[in-house]
Amino acid sequence: MVSESFGREYALRQERVEETLRRIMAERRGEPTLLYEAMAYSLFAGGKRFRPVLMLAAHEMGPQRDGRIMDFAGAMEMIHTYSLIHDDLPAMDDDDFRRGKPTSHRVYGEAMAILAGDGLFNLAFEIMADAVAETPDDRSAKAMAIVSRAAGGEGMIGGQVADMEGMTLPTEGELLDFVHRRKTGALIRASLEAGMTLSGGGEGDLRSIREYGEALGMVFQIRDDILDTQGSAESMGKPVGSDVKNDKKTFVTVYGKERAQELLTQWLKRALASLVPFGEGGNFLRDMVGDAAARNH
Amino acid sequence: MVSESFGREYALRQERVEETLRRIMAERRGEPTLLYEAMAYSLFAGGKRFRPVLMLAAHEMGPQRDGRIMDFAGAMEMIHTYSLIHDDLPAMDDDDFRRGKPTSHRVYGEAMAILAGDGLFNLAFEIMADAVAETPDDRSAKAMAIVSRAAGGEGMIGGQVADMEGMTLPTEGELLDFVHRRKTGALIRASLEAGMTLSGGGEGDLRSIREYGEALGMVFQIRDDILDTQGSAESMGKPVGSDVKNDKKTFVTVYGKERAQELLTQWLKRALASLVPFGEGGNFLRDMVGDAAARNH
Numbered sequence: 001m002v003s004e005s006f007g008r009e010y011a012l013r014q015e016r017v018e019e020t021l022r023r024i025m026a027e028r029r030g031e032p033t034l035l036y037e038a039m040a041y042s043l044f045a046g047g048k049r050f051r052p053v054l055m056l057a058a059h060e061m062g063p064q065r066d067g068r069i070m071d072f073a074g075a076m077e078m079i080h081t082y083s084l085i086h087d088d089l090p091a092m093d094d095d096d097f098r099r100g101k102p103t104s105h106r107v108y109g110e111a112m113a114i115l116a117g118d119g120l121f122n123l124a125f126e127i128m129a130d131a132v133a134e135t136p137d138d139r140s141a142k143a144m145a146i147v148s149r150a151a152g153g154e155g156m157i158g159g160q161v162a163d164m165e166g167m168t169l170p171t172e173g174e175l176l177d178f179v180h181r182r183k184t185g186a187l188i189r190a191s192l193e194a195g196m197t198l199s200g201g202g203e204g205d206l207r208s209i210r211e212y213g214e215a216l217g218m219v220f221q222i223r224d225d226i227l228d229t230q231g232s233a234e235s236m237g238k239p240v241g242s243d244v245k246n247d248k249k250t251f252v253t254v255y256g257k258e259r260a261q262e263l264l265t266q267w268l269k270r271a272l273a274s275l276v277p278f279g280e281g282g283n284f285l286r287d288m289v290g291d292a293a294a295r296n297h
Numbered sequence: 298m299v300s301e302s303f304g305r306e307y308a309l310r311q312e313r314v315e316e317t318l319r320r321i322m323a324e325r326r327g328e329p330t331l332l333y334e335a336m337a338y339s340l341f342a343g344g345k346r347f348r349p350v351l352m353l354a355a356h357e358m359g360p361q362r363d364g365r366i367m368d369f370a371g372a373m374e375m376i377h378t379y380s381l382i383h384d385d386l387p388a389m390d391d392d393d394f395r396r397g398k399p400t401s402h403r404v405y406g407e408a409m410a411i412l413a414g415d416g417l418f419n420l421a422f423e424i425m426a427d428a429v430a431e432t433p434d435d436r437s438a439k440a441m442a443i444v445s446r447a448a449g450g451e452g453m454i455g456g457q458v459a460d461m462e463g464m465t466l467p468t469e470g471e472l473l474d475f476v477h478r479r480k481t482g483a484l485i486r487a488s489l490e491a492g493m494t495l496s497g498g499g500e501g502d503l504r505s506i507r508e509y510g511e512a513l514g515m516v517f518q519i520r521d522d523i524l525d526t527q528g529s530a531e532s533m534g535k536p537v538g539s540d541v542k543n544d545k546k547t548f549v550t551v552y553g554k555e556r557a558q559e560l561l562t563q564w565l566k567r568a569l570a571s572l573v574p575f576g577e578g579g580n581f582l583r584d585m586v587g588d589a590a591a592r593n594h
Contacts, residue, residue, distance in 0.1 A: 028450065033452050033474070035458040038367070049444035086415060091407035110388035114411065115458055117400045118383060125422045132429060133438035139428035141438070148426045152419035153325065153332055161332040161412055178328070 002294065006287040013056045017049040020074040024127060028211050038108045038116035039123070043081050051187055054216075055195035057288070058209050061281045062199025068131040069198055071142055078124035079151050079185050085117035087160065145192040150190030155247060159183025172254045177248075185217035192216075210269045212253045217270035220292045222264040225250035226257060227296070268293045299591070303584040310353045314346040317371040322422060335405045335413035336420070343396045343486050348484055349374045351513075352492035354585070355506050358578045359496025365428040366495055369440055373488050375421035376448050384457065391404035401487075440491040441494045447487030454481025469551045476546075482514035503573050509582060512568035519561040522547035523554060525591070565590045 021043055052073035059069045063176045068162050081177045088095040088103040089110060096106050105113035128147065149155060159182025162175070169175045192213040196205055250261040271289040275282035307450045318340055327332045349370035385392040385400040386407060393403050402410035425444065428436045446452060456479025459472070489510040489566045493502055526549050548557040568586040570581035 030451065030455075032450075032455055032458045033456060034462055086411055088521075089408075089411065091411060098310065111386075112458070114388060115454055115461075116385065117415075119450045119454045121415070121418060122445065122454060126442070126445045126449055129438065132433070133435070133442045136429070136433040136435055136438040138430070138433055141426070141433040145423070145426040145430045148419065148423045152423055153329075153336070153416045154327065157412055157416045157419060158327075158329055158332060161329045161409070164408060164412075165329060165331055186507040225561060234584070240594055 002287045002290040005274065005281070006284070006291060007285075010053060013053045014049045016056065016070065016189040017052040017077060017181050020070040021077060023070075023124070028033060028123065034112065035115060036117055038104060038112050039119045042085050042104050042106060042116060043120065045101050047077065047081065048186055049078050051191040054188065054213075054285075054288070055191040057284050058192040058201075059199045060196030060280050061285075062196045062201035063203060064200045066139065066198045066200075068134065069195065070185070071127050071131040072194060074146070075124035076129045076147060076187065076194070077121045078127070079147070079156075080187060082117040082120040082124070082159070083151075085113055085120070088286045089106060089113060089245060104114070118217060124169055125265065127196055127264065137201055139198050143198045144195045144202055146190050150186040155182050155186030155190070156184075172249055176249050176254055179215075180217065184213065187221070188217040189213035193199070204277065208277050211274035212271050212289075212290055215267045215274060216289050216292060218283075219264055219271060219289055222251045222260055222267070223293055225252045226260055226264070228252070229257065264293060299584045300580070301588040303581070303588060306581055306584075310350045312344045313353065313367065314349040314370055314374060315366040318374060319367075321371050321420070325420065331405070331409065332412060334417055335401060335409050336416050337415060338404060339382050339401050340375065340417065342398050344374065344378065346374055348377055348488040348533040350583070351485065351510075351582075352488040354581050355489040355492030355498075356496045358503060358506070358582075359493045359576050361497045363436065363495045363497075365431065365437060367445070368428040369491060369495060370425050370548065372421035373484065373491070374422045375417045375424070375443060376444070376453075378416040378449075379417040379421070379486060380453055380457070381416070382410055386410060389461070412501065436495050436497055440495045443487050443491045443494060447483040452483030452487070453477050453481075456483065469546055473546050473548065473551055477514065477518045478511075481518055482511065485514040485517070486510035501574065502516060505574050508571035509568050509586075512564045512571060513582075513586050513589060515564040516561055516568060516586055519548045519557055519591055520592060522549045523557055523561070525549070526554065561590060 012284070025036070025040050025043065028039075055073045055076055056069060082097060085104045087093050088098055089105055095103055097103060103113070104116055106117065125148070128144045133145055134140075151157065153161075159179050163179045163183055167177070169178060189210055190213075192209045193206060196209045201209070228250065253264065255263065268289060272286060275286055278285075322333070322337050322340065326337075332354070334555045337482055352370045352373055356363070369593055382401045383396060384390050385395055385525075386402055392400055394400060401413055405413065422445070425441045427543060448454065450458075457477050461479055463472070466475060487510075489506045490503060493506045525547065540555070548560065552560065565586060569583060570582055575582075
């Protein structure tokens with residue numbers, strides 16, 4: 001289902017993101033050195049660059065190329081990384097390891113981890129604001145607005161709070177839905193939408209890419225929950241069954257494994273349907289969701 | 298030295314900021330309610346709105362009016378507030394009270410305080426990004442770039458890290474200077490510069506307002522350090538002599554009280570000199586620095 005060239009095509013885009021992040025951090029590195037060191041530690045801790053790769057892919061599918069896409073892609077990865085640093089803090093999830101490496105607060109202490117997160121968050125907006133200021137236009141300003149909204153109370157941060165504090169919703173399924181649409185889904189959708197916006201995509205393109213983003217986010221999350229019940233600690237980089245142990249609501253604990261797999265298949269179909277208008281131009285994103293549905297790590 | 302009308306003129310601008318913050322929070326309030334409640338708790342905990350009032354003042358001194366100035370002023374106060382929430386955290390300064398009220402983590406717990414800070418930080422950028430996207434132009438995009446740079450590693454966050462971790466600089470005075478120019482000075486300068494930029498101020502205007510901002514920041518900080526050695530806990534809202542107790546470097550501990558007062562007077566003169574090109578239009582900022590130099594709280 002996933003074409004042979006997918007791994008190579010992914011790696012090419014991923015390497016462009018790595019280069020951009022290295023360039024940005026090299027330009028901005030300065031005093032106090034410890035802050036930039038801590039920011040770089042987490043930024044280069046082995047992320048897959050999933051969100052920025054999505055952004056590049058959506059941008060390629062739109063009508064025009066905009067040289068600022070790499071800045072936006074780098075900014076998106078910084079926002080994702082800051083959220084991981086803060087989520088891992090002792091007051092939050094209290095995780096000692098992330099992708100097999102000690103988390104920021106384990107290496108630099110809690111105070112520096114908070115500030116390294118703040119620093120990456122801020123740098124993301126510096127990069128985007130500079131990119132917009134270069135040639136202020138609708139496309140870049142809207143792309144920045146899309147990213148900022150998705151990262152905030154109506155998006156990622158709101159999802160994290162809902163996940164942590166719980167909320168009064170009629171069913172467990174609705175709470176699960178609320179959390180994942182925001183906590184992980186919002187940045188995935190925004191990556192795609194911002195990439196398409198920066199390339200000057202029209203309303204139809206934006207609607208299709210948003211539908212795809214919603215479906216991809218669900219596929220990704222459901223697969224994650226299924227893997228958590230069966231994966232090995234080594235391949236997941238976190239203790240197996242940690243969600244179950246923490247009494248965390250997941251698609252598997254709420255719906256059962258079989259129904260979760262059915263839901264995954266439904267969302268996979270919707271993701272593929274949303275790509276029909278893009279024809280062959282949608283092949284990379286077709287592979288992407290196919291890979292997300294079948295991955296073992 | 299400070300004109301009689303200053304208090305009234307300050308209050309008028311402060312009230313415009315309050316109204317803006319109330320409007321923004323009313324529009325954005327939603328689920329999860331606890332997040333927005335925690336954000337509002339700190340945002341409306343009795344701040345003087347010093348930075349946004351400076352921004353309004355600088356904007357009034359420039360050639361044109363821009364309706365988006367209130368959004369930028371509100372965003373600046375949100376950035377200031379988020380930095381206070383994070384600074385007060387147990388892992389950082391571990392403060393239980395701020396302006397006589399329990400700090401965010403005392404009321405909402407540490408995890409929510411981290412996220413409320415992140416939420417305000419993000420909302421500031423949402424507000425600015427929306428303001429830029431309304432009519433993408435040089436002035437608004439540059440104003441946003443100025444604010445975002447001042448809040449980051451080269452500004453406020455960098456100053457906080459240097460203050461916390463110390464740095465190897467030839468003298469204690471240079472470290473003190475490094476910290477204050479960034480930790481408190483950067484947002485003060487950026488408020489003035491962004492206000493002037495949004496009003497379309499030219500290079501000369503911008504240079505003058507930056508000089509004023511630098512001097513005002515120093516006057517404010519030196520006066521703060523002097524007050525800390527003599528103020529009452531009630532009027533300062535924090536324990537008297539807490540800087541000395543924590544072995545914190547201040548202008549008084551490094552230079553002695555007499556020399557600190559001399560430095561304050563020098564910076565006051567430089568602030569006033571920088572306002573000469575603005576003629577009577579600079580009167581409010583003249584009063585502002587005079588008030589900062591003489592204040593007892």
